[in-house]
Amino acid sequence: MKVSRRATFNAAHRLFRPDWTDEKNIEIFGKCSNPNFHGHNYVLEVILDGEIDPETGYVIDLKIVKDAIKSEIDERFDHRNLNLDCPEFKDLNPTAENIAVVTWNLLRSKLPMHLELTIKLWETENNCVEYAGK
Ligand code: NI
Numbered sequence: 185m186k187v188s189r190r191a192t193f194n195a196a197h198r199l200f201r202p203d204w205t206d207e208k209n210i211e212i213f214g215k216c217s218n219p220n221f222h223g224h225n226y227v228l229e230v231i232l233d234g235e236i237d238p239e240t241g242y243v244i245d246l247k248i249v250k251d252a253i254k255s256e257i258d259e260r261f262d263h264r265n266l267n268l269d270c271p272e273f274k275d276l277n278p279t280a281e282n283i284a285v286v287t288w289n290l291l292r293s294k295l296p297m298h299l300e301l302t303i304k305l306w307e308t309e310n311n312c313v314e315y316a317g318k
Pocket of ligand 1: 197216222223224
């Protein structure tokens with residue numbers, strides 16, 4: 185049984201590698217490498233997979249998931265510049281892929297280990313990445 189909780193946050197970023205020239209950054213990342221940053225309305229889906237607890241009838245009380253997203257993700261990333269404000273991305277290019285990995289790692293320790301955790305992160309209406317620890 186899979187249950188999920190959806191959340192949104194807004195953040196700015198720039199795709200950029202400091203060890204590459206400006207020309208190479210533009211060539212690889214295009215306008216996502218614009219030096220003045222740009223924003224996204226990220227949509228996060230946190231999916232937990234496991235057995236229904238016969239006592240409660242829940243896989244997990246989704247309030248626990250809601251609270252973990254608020255404290256671990258929202259308070260860190262919402263209305264922030266990921267490159268400048270968030271130490272998690274000081275040396276890590278804030279692509280949707282890397283944001284999903286960081287998000288998974290932050291939430292994994294806050295959610296019951298007997299439930300398999302998957303993160304889906306929508307960066308635009310059409311682009312989505314999914315991470316489940318691999
Ligand atoms: Ni972008």
